[in-house]
Amino acid sequence: MVKPAMSYLDVLADTAATSDVPVWAYQISGEYSMMQAAAQNGWIDLDAASYESVLGIKRAGADAILTYWAVDLAQRLTGRSDAARVIR
């Protein structure tokens, strides 16, 4: 598990490149909170920025991502309001 994810994308990529076991990334509450706050101030598009931040973590090599947007993203990516139950 590499955390916090967004500040350690280089460490995540290096770890994923050499790990024999699945590598997880944790997008911690501080990363989530600063983006929620920025969106509340009208500074960023939350839907776009949250998706892009998680996509970047995946692109760095994470096999799985722990994120406070998990349910939101699952619903948006599947188009299903019950996505969180379905993916469990």
Ligand SMILES: NCc1[nH]cc(CCC(=O)O)c1CC(=O)O
């Ligand atoms: N070491 C404990 C731990 N495990 C996960 C988090 C982050 C929890 C979060 O902020 O989402 C923390 C606290 C910390 O490292 O500061």
